Amino acid sequence: MLLGGNAAMADWAVNMTQGVTEISRQVYDLHMIIFILCVVIGIVVFGAMMVSMILHRKSRGAVPATFHENTKLEYLWTVIPIVILVVMALPATSTLQDMYDAGESDIDIEVRGIQWKWQYTYLNDDPAKEVRFVSSLSTPRDEIENRATKNEFYLVEVDEPMVIPINKRVRFLITSEDVIHAWWVPAFAVKKDAIPGFIHESWTIVDEPGIYRGQCAELCGKDHGFMPIEVHAVSEEDYEIWLAEKQEAARVVYETIGKEWTFEELMATGETVYQQSCAACHQLNGEGIPPVFPSLKGQGLAVGPIAAHTDIILNGKAGTAMQAFGTQLNPAQLAAVITYERNAWGNNLGDHIQPSRINEILSGGAQ
Amino acid sequence: MITEHPHDSHGPDKGLMRWVVTTNHKDIGTLYLWFSFLMFLTGGVMALIIRSELFQPGLQLVQPESFNQMTTMHGLIMVFGAVMPAFVGLANWLIPMMVGAPDMAMPRMNNFSFWILPFAFGLLLSSLFMEGGAPNFGWTFYAPLSTDFGPPSTTFFIFGVHMMGISSIMGSINIIVTILNLRAPGMTLMKMPLFVWTWLITAYLLIAVMPVLAGVVTMMLMDIHFNTAFFSAGGGGDPVLFQHIFWFFGHPEVYIMILPAFGVVSAIIPTFARKRLFGYESMVYATSSIAFLSFIVWAHHMFTVGIPIAGELYFMYATMLIAVPTGVKVFNWVATMWQGSMTFETPMLFAIAFVVLFTIGGLSGLMLSIVPADFQYHDTYFVVAHFHYVLVPGSVFSVMAAVYYWLPKWTGNMYDEALGKTHFWLSFIGINITFFPQHFSGLAGMPRRIPDYALQFADFNMISSCGAFLFGFSQLLFLFIIIKTIRGGEKATEQVWEGAHGLEWTLPSPAPYHTFATPPSDLNDAHG
Amino acid sequence: MTDSAYEPYYVPHSSKLPIFASIGIFLTVFGIGHILNDLSAGVDSAFGMVTLILGGLVMGLTLFFWFSKVIEENYKQLYSNQMNRSYVWGMSWFIFSEVMFFAAFFGALFYVRVFVVDWIGGVGDRGPSGMLWPNYEPHWPLLNTPDPERFPGASGVIPAMGLPLVNTLLLVTSSFTVSFAHHAIKEGNRKRIIQWLTVTVTLGLIFLFVQGYEYVHAYNDLGLTLGSGIYGTTFFMLTGFHGAHVTLGTFMLLIMLFRALKGHFTDDNCFGFEAAAWYWHFVDVVWIALFIFVYVLGG
Ligand code: HEA
């Protein structure tokens, strides 16, 4: 029993996952075929070496033979490997063709890598029904810095997972905002680079409900190791419920935009937003990591005119790590974080900006 | 016609200046080898920092930004500072002796090629202390992480690469010319030792791809400072263009680091098997095929960037083909051992370990070349395991084998066999403990270039880190053995090894400062 | 090849030149690096310039003494035929490496032109990238870039059949004139050597002048700059590196002219000249490729 348990554990930990899609199982089988062929080749080659090292050693009185050429043999060990390669190439080709055969999709999700989080947009012909959210690491800093015990899903958990229905063809449109990332969920055998300025497609049909985890798989800067992916595959009904809730939540946020926020409300929300979205670069104390990530404390745009300050946060700065947050955060969060920066860490400018104003700017009011 | 004797039989200059001004191939070879060893330790210390951070989950030793700098500098220093100069050092020492030439073809330029390197690496290492830190975008420096998002030191990194490029190009021109023009009369190409052959081909790879690397870093420089659009979609360029050009250099580069190793092993195995190398000619053809194929497979590093299917299939098939000529080499080595009369001195141990462990690395390389499977392997520790198997017990072991094999010829003294064997076994065990578990963590899904990882990978990482320290500290023993041998020891004979063939073994040990000022006449078994 | 009879091979004694050359290179790039970083960071400092000038000086002097030394050794007849063959091989493979340097840039041009410009617009096999750039139309030469804010496009490109054609003729002619000079050396006709070399150098200088004029026109009148998107980028990088090589080649030929004036070169001892001439032919061939791929097919 103990042994069986161990074997199951081992199987999970030392080999490629079989995954939960038709494709991922094909890839797993392919992996096993080439792996076993390689092991066999290894056994033959190393076996021959072992035999020779044991039998043909000088200490056993071996006398060296004089042969040093054999054209037939040379042909043989050119042809046999070619045959083995063909045996490997055939299933590889057909699996690849299946992977590239996209077909009509049921759901389209834009996956956008942004230094060090993922933004998912559920595309919809009706823009009002489009659902968009940012998914970032939720492991507390304390666990990372060894001040708290690490939980089971250390570094592979997010605040807002992607949710998809099972048995539906989901198409991913993968792109990036800044540098190259790669969206990888091993259980789907999907790994595709997110390249700024380009969109690449990938797709999956998941056949078991569950929580599937992955990670960014292309070095993308400082927090490349802290950019996990979590996908919840749920039944179709649950998916519809989730989607409706999301759409409703978006509508509620829209309503709060209209209302007048107090300074304290903005500061409180602002602090949370800052910690979630900004502190990775500008640090909790606002001092940044100069020269790459500038300090916001007592200098620069954060203590200058509010228009320029707002502009850089909404639109980012092209060609630097400073992203356009206008599409990532909602107007209330944006107003809050701007207000926060202008008044935290002794910046104390005392002014603030309302969500409604942000909304105007975003919908073109400012231009 | 020739009025003055062209070769005043000058000895080495006195004092330390000897090493700065020397034009002697043996001195320059020594410089290269020591430089390479120093870089090996430097890059090794960085690897040990990486491994210490990864010993346990959580951030302990270094912050993520320094971790990325360590990974980047480790890769760059090992590739350009440790392995390549080590082989150039061997080339300098051995090629003139093996082909019966008085020296390298262009001795002054030879010195120039070497002395650029300390400056280039000084520049690169100094970036660790610059504002914003050292390059942190991986040794592959993909745009736009390295262009729009790189630290200011990127500019100096680029110039450092230019300098290494100039050094390599001059070095390889020198090697090509020496081989093509300075062979002793009667030494036809097909009489050259395989080490010379592999270096000739390597040198061609170098002059073909180092300029391409120079080109791609120049494009980066322009993108950074002059707003050109090579790697920005917004201006009509493409970040993937960077990868195509980089890997057009990068893939031949990995064979630059292994072909001379093939040459070394092809010299050592016949000696200790006391039997001629099996299939000399097919070895030459196999090496050439590998070199040729290496130019047309580069995109196998980019299977996940979204290449159209026809491209993926082409690059997969072409890459797989490399297994055939490489297999020929492996089989030939095995056939050389077969029915020999083997003894297992340290060089032979390293050579045999090379064949076994390189083959393991090669087989995992073949697995990586299978596109659908590579979607799962790519950018995980499976890749890290693959390339360390071909590079550390591959290239690095072959350099160690070469040092043990030729050290008696260079110094005139035998090394301490018991210590040598200890060094071998510690290294062999250490390296496998370090890199074998990485196959598993990779398959289980651990991405590379991360400073911290999910809990499921903890065990393998801990084992791997222990192995790294074992392997790393064993290299101090290597250093000790070398210094001990230089300072004294049992005197070596001319032939040193019972089964050794080739011109260098006809010279006294240690080899005199100038050899073959007049070419040798007996070339009968130049390649053993 | 080496089957010929044994000739002693000259192995020079130790030399300080290489270490100075290394220091020179180091100072030069260190200086340029500082200048570039200061420029990009908006800092004003003389350090970079001073280092660069120092480096340039060291490098220039070292090269001067190095080549003088080689010429001197050559005149002392220290060099055997075998030695001269080494120089021939060395120069040929150096030119080959230069070819590969240009190949990187030509490769970039092909890739962008054949694939990327379409791909960004979502045309072809690489995914619906056009979604990201709704206002973009794939077209070559690429004048309206996907992101005109960062890469303001040009209003036009330089047509092949104007000045570039003139330049082509100039360079092709100069390839001939340099060969005439070579023939003159073989015939031992010093006056001719000097004449033809002067003509060649002059053609090179005119070429450079025309090229410079064209650049000014592109920058001022067409808005075609390094930063005007990938057309400007590839255009200036290819023609610019070529121009740099023409400058170097002209300089080499100028030196050969001075040497000819001093009475160097005989029919069997003129490798310095031949090396410069090969380099010149190489520069010419690159130009023809440029003319075809950048101007004729690109415009
Ligand atoms: C010395 C260096 C070296 C060598 C020799 C090789 C050899 C090979 N490599 Fe490796 N490789 C690297 C260094 C090297 N590699 C490095 C540094 C990287 C990572 C770069 C980075 O991203 O940082 C890399 C990455 C890499 C990748 C990209 C992985 C990824 O990022 O997803 C691939 C994919 O195809 C690959 C394939 C191969 C193949 C097919 C060979 C073949 O040449 C191997 C051939 C050998 C054999 C197959 C074994 C012997 C043969 C037989 C016994 C005959 C019988 C065998 C059969 C019929 C199968 N390598």
Ligand code: HEA
């Ligand atoms: C030839 C090349 C080469 C060599 C020899 C090595 C050697 C080693 N490498 Fe490395 N490695 C690369 C090439 C190489 N590597 C490359 C190209 C990368 C990719 C980089 C990238 O992703 O961009 C990489 C990446 C890489 C990683 C992945 C990092 C990551 O993805 O984040 C790891 C992790 O374990 C690693 C480990 C090691 C170890 C433990 C060694 C050991 O063999 C090292 C042995 C240790 C020593 C030799 C140290 C000895 C020194 C002492 C004992 C101290 C003495 C002190 C004084 C004298 C003061 N390497």
Ligand code: CUA
């Ligand atoms: Cu995003 Cu790595």
Ligand SMILES: [Cu+2]
């Ligand atoms: Cu490769």
